[in-house]
Amino acid sequence: MSDLGIAVITGASSGIGASFATRYAQKGYDLLLVARRGDRLAAMAENLRSETGVGVETFVADLGNAGDLTRLETRLAEIPVTALVNNAGVGALGPTSNVQADAQQALLNINVIALTRLSLAAIQRFKAAGRGTLINIASVMALMPSAGGGAYSGSKAYVLNFSRSLGLELAGSGIGVHVVMPGPVRTEFFSSQGLNDAVFPDSSYVSADDLVKAVFAGVDQDEEVITPTLSSPEIWRDYEIARSAFMREVMGGEIAAQYKVG
Numbered sequence: 001m002s003d004l005g006i007a008v009i010t011g012a013s014s015g016i017g018a019s020f021a022t023r024y025a026q027k028g029y030d031l032l033l034v035a036r037r038g039d040r041l042a043a044m045a046e047n048l049r050s051e052t053g054v055g056v057e058t059f060v061a062d063l064g065n066a067g068d069l070t071r072l073e074t075r076l077a078e079i080p081v082t083a084l085v086n087n088a089g090v091g092a093l094g095p096t097s098n099v100q101a102d103a104q105q106a107l108l109n110i111n112v113i114a115l116t117r118l119s120l121a122a123i124q125r126f127k128a129a130g131r132g133t134l135i136n137i138a139s140v141m142a143l144m145p146s147a148g149g150g151a152y153s154g155s156k157a158y159v160l161n162f163s164r165s166l167g168l169e170l171a172g173s174g175i176g177v178h179v180v181m182p183g184p185v186r187t188e189f190f191s192s193q194g195l196n197d198a199v200f201p202d203s204s205y206v207s208a209d210d211l212v213k214a215v216f217a218g219v220d221q222d223e224e225v226i227t228p229t230l231s232s233p234e235i236w237r238d239y240e241i242a243r244s245a246f247m248r249e250v251m252g253g254e255i256a257a258q259y260k261v262g
């Protein structure tokens with residue numbers, strides 16, 4: 001068993017999650033890998049064990065299924081989890097008023113409910129150990145209303161605010177909470193939903209490995225919100241300044257003049 005403890009990665013069977021699994025294994029963490037496709041997880045586990053020597057447990061679960069989620073929460077309570085990457089996510093993309101309600105609810109179960117419950121389960125473990133790292137994968141769409149991805153952008157806005165709020169509550173506790181806002185990443189995300197990568201221009205995409213490498217740099221720099229493709233940090237600073245100004249103004253206890261009509 002590694003002194004570093006166990007890194008739990010959801011959605012580890014492809015894309016960004018698979019890159020996290022590789023990086024954490026290279027750092028010497030034991031792993032618990034979660035996804036529905038057990039064959040892929042088993043193949044990854046075998047490779048990572050032989051390449052890095054770490055221990056790898058696979059956990060086949062549909063995070064949209066309440067019973068599977070409870071099984072995973074129970075497992076987290078039994079093992080020395082020191083890192084959790086809530087990465088599993090789906091898009092249910094398409095005109096929001098046309099996409100089946102069940103598909104949008106399934107998205108909320110995975111992107112919001114599972115992420116919330118697993119964050120809370122991991123934080124219990126982190127508190128007991130006095131250390132831990134939570135990395136929640138949002139998206140740049142957290143800041144963008146999206147015609148064609150209403151539930152997706154809404155779910156990622158939740159991930160952003162939920163994670164930042166946890167971070168505020170846990171400041172100084174030794175537990176790091178980080179939220180990642182990727183732009184387009186070349187993974188199976190679009191193809192698995194019957195879309196092709198041409199959703200965005202080719203030049204907009206980064207690789208999952210480059211993204212994850214950047215996330216670890218952000219974690220090492222103690223960054224709360226990690227946006228790997230944002231080259232001008234002042235844009236985020238200005239956004240935060242505007243957000244504070246907005247809050248100051250709306251807390252003024254007065255209806256704004258433009259609404260005092262009629």
Ligand SMILES: NC(=O)c1ccc[n+]([C@@H]2O[C@H](COP(=O)([O-])OP(=O)(O)OC[C@H]3O[C@@H](n4cnc5c(N)ncnc54)[C@H](OP(=O)(O)O)[C@@H]3O)[C@@H](O)[C@H]2O)c1
Nearest residue numbers: 011013014015016035036037062063089184185187188189
């Ligand atoms: N790719 C992008 O452009 C992009 C941009 C911003 C944010 N993101 C976010 O990055 C995260 C990872 O996506 P990705 O790009 O790496 O896509 P991906 O290659 O499609 O990977 C998604 C992962 O989630 C797992 N997953 C999906 N539904 C699941 C379920 N019901 N239960 C358990 N696991 C499930 C999949 O595994 P199984 O199918 O084996 O279950 C897979 O391992 C997502 O949260 C996504 O929103 C992606």
